Amino acid sequence: MSDHATLLELDLSDDTLQEYFWQQGWTDGLPVVAPTPERVAAMIAGSGLTGDVEIAAIAPGYALCSVEKLAINAVMAGCKPSYMSVLVAALRAMAVPKFNLSGIQSTTHPVAPMFVVNGPIRHDIELNCGSNVFGQGFRANATIGRAIRLVLMNIGQGIPGKTDMATHGTPCKFSFCAGENEEQNPWEPFHVEHGLAKTDSSVFVHAAEAPHNVQDHASANASELLLMISDVMMTIGGNNMSSGGEMLLVLGPEHAAILAKHGMSKDDVRYDLHRRMRLQLNRVSEGCQEWYRTKRKTFNVAPGTTHIPYLDEASQIQIVVAGGQGLHSMVVPSFGISHFVLEKIV
């Protein structure tokens, strides 16, 4: 159980609030909503929990985030109380050791936690799953990711240039939250694939590099489309090349429909992609190859070998369907040294 947050008294001016919070390092650089006791109480009520319940210890500082502290940051981010159950599940997911939040928070790599929500709660909170799913214009998408970022800074103590050592960071660190477009997914949704019921709601977290587009308006069949996708997935210089690990493929509904129409299951897609993803070794410098040999068995090959598997296993390719009309998909590489975590929303 945690003690209550301290009540602060400031001049009755929004400018004062913004300046004070910014000077304390409590914001992401954007203006915040004042976390008044009344707003925070409403946010806590939205969680169905009491404010003193401890949710998770947040790396790298490992301070415990209580429901109250989460609610304060959620108010600041502009969340509605109905988002609280998603936020609680998201924090729990990130605290599972295999996600490696400590590494993610402190690395020089441009990584951000990406949240994908499944189940009926998407509609309850009007979370965008369709057109412009990674873009602007949707309160739930914009503020859920933002609230988590504020918690990562204010409770986890991931401070840019001090403990968060990202060389450049990524715009995804402001907010990166989407819903799966289950209604236009020709296969079972992500959470059902991983053992939950379709009527359950869930959030999964992926240690994401910024997404990269796959624009393919012209491939005549599944094989041609997968040729294009596999080439985008084989980025030279990404962490997945040097460290292996998982990648997320976000298929647009129209690309997913092409693959399904040609009789492919999700497993067919991931095995086909894995088979195609062969890294041409002469595209990687000798210096980097020498270092990678200490990190990935895949690079320890006989002299004269020209190609190696880009990923170790097909199962490292996770697939969801999201977005709207248009023949585009998105590849979301990862930090590499991380495993996705799926958390049921209760």
Next chain:
Amino acid sequence: MSAEKNMNPNRLRVLHPAVEAHTPVKNPHDLIPEGAKAQGRRYLAPRLSSLTGKRLALLDNNKVNARELLTAFSKQLNEQFGLGDIKMWRKPTSAAPAPFIAEISAWKPDLMLTASGD
């Protein structure tokens, strides 16, 4: 929140969003979901009175120059103080905890040095 009674109604009241002095902090070793028991309070090891004949473990974080830095430093220590055994371990990746802490402990080093190359 009894302090509220004494507050000026013409001032804006907001709640502190960040870590405070009373915010509890967890030992990350207690967070293993499989139910590892809390390991209790930890204390710093007593300082060594001498390095002569001592067994030195080196932990390379697997970034560029960590190995070179540790090698040079351990060589200098050895020349100056006459260490006993020296052994280096290299993490598979800098971005996750070392998977062989038990192995290092079993080697029973008297002291350990690590370096974060980059």
